[in-house]
Amino acid sequence: MCDIQDTHAKDSLGVKAIPVTEAVGTVLAHDITEIRPGEFKGRAFKKGHVVRQEDVCHLQRLGKEHLFVLHMDDDEMHEDDAAFALARALMGHGVSMQGEPREGKINIVADRDGLLRINKEALLRFNMLGEVMCATLHNNTVVKKDQIVGGTRAIPLVVKKKIVEEAVRIAEGSRGQGVKGSSEKTNHSLESSNPRTLESSQGGVIEVKELRKPRVGVIITGNEVYYGRIADAFAPIITNKVKELDGEIIGLYYAPDDELYIEARLKELINAGADLLITTGGMSVDPDDVTRFAIRNLGAEDITYGSAALPGAMFLVAYLYRMQDTGCNPPLSPLSKGGIKEGYHESCIMHRESFAIPVLGIPACGMYHKTTVLDLILPRVLAGETIGRRELAELGHGGLCLNCKECRYPVCPFGK
Numbered sequence: 091m092c093d094i095q096d097t098h099a100k101d102s103l104g105v106k107a108i109p110v111t112e113a114v115g116t117v118l119a120h121d122i123t124e125i126r127p128g129e130f131k132g133r134a135f136k137k138g139h140v141v142r143q144e145d146v147c148h149l150q151r152l153g154k155e156h157l158f159v160l161h162m163d164d165d166e167m168h169e170d171d172a173a174f175a176l177a178r179a180l181m182g183h184g185v186s187m188q189g190e191p192r193e194g195k196i197n198i199v200a201d202r203d204g205l206l207r208i209n210k211e212a213l214l215r216f217n218m219l220g221e222v223m224c225a226t227l228h229n230n231t232v233v234k235k236d237q238i239v240g241g242t243r244a245i246p247l248v249v250k251k252k253i254v255e256e257a258v259r260i261a262e263g264s265r266g267q268g269v270k271g272s273s274e275k276t277n278h279s280l281e282s283s284n285p286r287t288l289e290s291s292q293g294g295v296i297e298v299k300e301l302r303k304p305r306v307g308v309i310i311t312g313n314e315v316y317y318g319r320i321a322d323a324f325a326p327i328i329t330n331k332v333k334e335l336d337g338e339i340i341g342l343y344y345a346p347d348d349e350l351y352i353e354a355r356l357k358e359l360i361n362a363g364a365d366l367l368i369t370t371g372g373m374s375v376d377p378d379d380v381t382r383f384a385i386r387n388l389g390a391e392d393i394t395y396g397s398a399a400l401p402g403a404m405f406l407v408a409y410l411y412r413m414q415d416t417g418c419n420p421p422l423s424p425l426s427k428g429g430i431k432e433g434y435h436e437s438c439i440m441h442r443e444s445f446a447i448p449v450l451g452i453p454a455c456g457m458y459h460k461t462t463v464l465d466l467i468l469p470r471v472l473a474g475e476t477i478g479r480r481e482l483a484e485l486g487h488g489g490l491c492l493n494c495k496e497c498r499y500p501v502c503p504f505g506k
Contacts, residue, residue: 108157110156110157113146113149114143115140116159116162117160117162117168118137118157119137119247120137122134122154162248167244169194169247170190172194173194173242174187176196176242176258177242179294179295180198180224180261180296181295181296183293183294183297183298184297185198185200185201185240186199194244195243196241197241198238198239198240198242199239200233202235202300203233203234204300205233205298205299205470205472205473206229206231206298207229207296207298208227208228208229209264212263215260216257216260219257221246221250223245225240225241225242228506230505232469239298240296261295265294300473301335301472301473303336304366304472305338305364306338306364306366306368307360307362307364308329308370309352309355309356309381310325310370311345311370311372317346322344324457325342327456328368328456331464331465331468332368335468337366341364343358347380352380352385353384353387353388356388360412360447364447366447366450366471367448370451370454370456373404373453374454381451382451386408388410389410391409392476393406393408394407394482397467397482398485399482399486399505400490401455401459401462401463402452404455405450405451405452405462405467406450406451407448407449407451408448410446411447412446412447413444448471459493461491462491465500466489466505485505488503489504489505490504
């Protein structure tokens with residue numbers, strides 16, 4: 091039997107030696123090694139372990155009558171509990187915690203393939219607190235399921251609760267809402283819920299956005315290709331980039347430098363079901379380069395021409411807005427009278443909503459460079475982001491490709 095006294099260590103912060111029988115609830119300040127001759131030699135208890143009542147007998151068998159411990163006041167918390175509180179606040183959709191914390195650190199991993207989105211402003215405010223930290227991969231990185239995308243921890247072994255609560259407030263504030271399913275103001279108390287089980291809300295400092303699988307229509311422009319004067323190099327490049335993102339090429343046309351011809355082919359691709367249009371060539375200021383005018387004539391809006399990236403300065407992005415029926419609730423037996431659409435009940439009210447077809451214009455550099463502005467922008471478009479002047483201007487910092495002999499993108503500074 092173990093003689094366990096019902097006493098407590100004095101409430102003071104710092105390392106101190108106390109009897110092992112009084113150590114329940116305190117935090118070990120060092121690792122404790124166990125040796126069983128011929129069987130085992132290694133760590134029995136790790137630094138930071140919170141001593142439990144059932145540990146006392148084990149420690150006494152190891153010859154421990156006194157321990158160096160850290161005692162936590164009511165306004166402090168252990169690094170492992172802090173790690174869970176920080177991680178759950180940082181997480182948005184598409185990410186989760188990876189296992190248990192190790193020495194106060196916990197990793198955040200992607201729950202799905204997609205585009206990593208980081209709220210950089212909130213991350214900076216979070217890290218400015220000083221006693222907590224979070225490090226992530228670069229914003230707008232394409233990631234795979236189970237890939238580590240970030241890590242967070244409390245820096246000291248014991249951290250003040252008010253610091254963790256402020257970090258949680260900053261992180262959860264980036265969501266623009268409280269706990270999922272609640273319309274009330276977010277409760278930032280660390281006592282209110284189990285940090286291991288709280289469900290993350292939309293947004294968050296770290297999230298992975300799902301990439302839609304596009305149906306892509308492609309038009310390769312230029313008299314030199316259309317009339318067979320030179321071989322086309324664009325088709326395999328664009329096809330490979332689309333397939334790498336699980337997209338499908340539903341149509342590919344070659345077109346001369348003729349506005350009306352290009353416009354007609356674009357319409358055909360839309361009618362065939364394309365939800366993303368890519369044109370190549372015809373983006374410079376030469377008099378024969380008319381692709382962007384054909385896009386404008388088609389009715390495209392929000393046209394932005396020119397990006398702060400090299401290669402890809404003469405890149406174009408635009409949007410074609412269309413209406414679509416969203417259906418009737420519910421469709422009943424087929425009817426065809428009084429102008430009612432066949433297959434729907436006469437009391438059905440059809441709903442229509444607007445949707446956008448992105449148009450991406452790729453300049454000729456796309457033929458000669460393995461990685462261009464298209465690689466930076468296409469995943470963001472598929473994640474549902476609207477690209478405009480600001481987004482293309484922000485590419486300037488880090489938007490210069492080094493033209494390495496062996497391209498290792500995305501493991502490189504381009505677009506970071």
